[in-house]
Amino acid sequence: MRFADIIGNAEVAKALASMADSGRVAHAMLMYENEGCGALALALAYVQYLNCSNPHDGDSCGECPSCRQMSKLIHPDVHYVFPVNKGPKTSDDKPTSESYIQYWRELAIANPYFVEADLQKAIGIESKNGLIAVAEAKSIISKLSLTAVADGYKAVIFYLPEKMNQETANRLLKMVEEPPEKTLFIFITHAPEKVLQTIFSRCQSIRVMPLTKDEAAQVKALNPFDDREEYNLFMDLFSDLMNAIVARDLMAALECGEVVAALDSREKQKAFCTFAGECIRKIFMIQQNMPQIAGIAEEEPEFYSAMAGKCGKTFCSKSITNIEKVVAMIDRNVSSKILFCDLVNRMFLSV
Numbered sequence: 001m002r003f004a005d006i007i008g009n010a011e012v013a014k015a016l017a018s019m020a021d022s023g024r025v026a027h028a029m030l031m032y033e034n035e036g037c038g039a040l041a042l043a044l045a046y047v048q049y050l051n052c053s054n055p056h057d058g059d060s061c062g063e064c065p066s067c068r069q070m071s072k073l074i075h076p077d078v079h080y081v082f083p084v085n086k087g088p089k090t091s092d093d094k095p096t097s098e099s100y101i102q103y104w105r106e107l108a109i110a111n112p113y114f115v116e117a118d119l120q121k122a123i124g125i126e127s128k129n130g131l132i133a134v135a136e137a138k139s140i141i142s143k144l145s146l147t148a149v150a151d152g153y154k155a156v157i158f159y160l161p162e163k164m165n166q167e168t169a170n171r172l173l174k175m176v177e178e179p180p181e182k183t184l185f186i187f188i189t190h191a192p193e194k195v196l197q198t199i200f201s202r203c204q205s206i207r208v209m210p211l212t213k214d215e216a217a218q219v220k221a222l223n224p225f226d227d228r229e230e231y232n233l234f235m236d237l238f239s240d241l242m243n244a245i246v247a248r249d250l251m252a253a254l255e256c257g258e259v260v261a262a263l264d265s266r267e268k269q270k271a272f273c274t275f276a277g278e279c280i281r282k283i284f285m286i287q288q289n290m291p292q293i294a295g296i297a298e299e300e301p302e303f304y305s306a307m308a309g310k311c312g313k314t315f316c317s318k319s320i321t322n323i324e325k326v327v328a329m330i331d332r333n334v335s336s337k338i339l340f341c342d343l344v345n346r347m348f349l350s351v
């Protein structure tokens, strides 16, 4: 990432470049942004500039070996820390950022303006809280105590230090206070008030400004997680649910309900309900012998015809009513687990 590629925050980029030019490189920096405004992009461009072997015109060259390694996020002296948890994408019992580094790279290369929910999705822990645990501190300390592979700076880009507990912070503190020579920590936070004071007070803070409407639109265009991905997720969930219902497997159906209840936001749960309602209407249209207006995509008619044959005549209308009730309840602080468990039960009984 070069400074020239950053969307918005030209002043911050300029300040970082002149900090690097002057040689007054803060060894601990805290970048505070509203989610998705480019702090990570700025941090990457800054480290790339510092380590570039042929910088010119206030920017990195983008072509030297160091820049090329940076652009793939595989520079051996640059480390990434972000909140993780156990999940299906790693077998590690005490996962650290390293356990998920390939997913981090894919995500950040495709779109360095990602938000925390994108990261959770990318590493497969949507329903859990990401944490920065003490194992992470140990791993960073051991990485930084090795000699730098290249000639430049060693850096730790630390995404969301507010997700670090006291024990982790205590472990890291000495390293942040007195880092080895030419080593820097860049913390990126969305909630500076939650960053432990011991860390906060040792950092030079930088405010990354909110994006303008135009800039935000440019960022949005980078987002690789388009509707297609959500469609696939919802379709898989809905077809698993329906297959379980028609197979009379209540346990499997309830498990699908739990997955929906664990979607990472109420908005997403509602979006799933809307999606499921649309799918059930398609089944209804086939039952009514009107497949031509059901709006079924070319790749999916078999599923809908199979379901139309297996569900009773009143299933669709009852299910749509029940789904609409759930949508109304989602915003009323009712436990989503109870709501979706009840919905699945009702669908199971009315098939």
Ligand SMILES: [Zn+2]
Pocket (backbone or CB within 6 Å): 051, 052, 053, 054, 055, 060, 061, 062, 063, 064, 065, 066, 067
């Ligand atoms: Zn370069």
